[in-house]
Amino acid sequence: MSKHLHSYQVALTWTGNRGxxxxxxxxxxxxxxxxxNTGKVMKGSADPQFLGDPARWNPEEMLLASLSACHQLWYLHLCADAGITVVRYEDAPRGVINELIGSFTDVMLMPKVVISAESDMELAIGLxxxxxxKCYIANSLNFQVKIVPDDVMREAKKT
Known part of the structure; x- marks a missing residue:
């Protein structure tokens, strides 16, 4: 396999047979x-609207989490390369599914970032x-993802 190709595999086991x-x-x-592949387990179910267990992750939440995490990891990488010091990063992605067309119709990432006082604010927003x-997950989707990075703040200068 080429050094540019990476293969992933998980195992999914249905545990909902009630007899x-x-x-x-x-x-x-x-x-x-x-x-x-390392034995870690994530518990999943359907959305509660579709008779799922609300204590478990549903596929729609996992998609939003994957998209948000991929964006975050690329952002942190790019900031490190550009000399921007990120000291805190949070996101609260949102998505809407239209059940009639069977697709997400609106997805928005809303990262909140705090950078060091010395970092370039304009560059941090632009990255x-x-x-x-660059996000592999975003590039694999067939719907538009909006990024609303309007909450980039500077850390207070240390005295």
Whole structure:
């Protein structure tokens, strides 16, 4: 395999058989486990609107989390390369699915970033655009993702 190709694999196991399988829509649980290659397990289910367990991650949340994490990791990388010191990064991504068309119709990342007092504010804001262009997850989607990085703040100067 080329050094530029990276392969990923997980295992998904349905754990929602309540003893009668899928004999009816309400007879089975939506629970499943996703196991990574190092044995780590994530507990998943359907959205509660579709009879899922609200204590578990649903696929829609996982997609938003993956998109947000990919953007964050690229952003931090680009900031490090550009000499911008990020001291805090948070995001609260939002997405809307239109059930009639079976697709996300609106997704927005809203990163809140704090940079060091010495860092270039304009460049820090601009790097969100480049991070979005480089994000593998965003590049794999068939819907537009809006980035609203209007909350970049400077850390107070240390005296």
């Amino acid at each position: 009668e399988g899928t004999t009816s829509y309400k007879a089975y649980g939506r629970e499943y486990d996703v196991t990574g 969100h655009h480049l991070a979005h262009e």
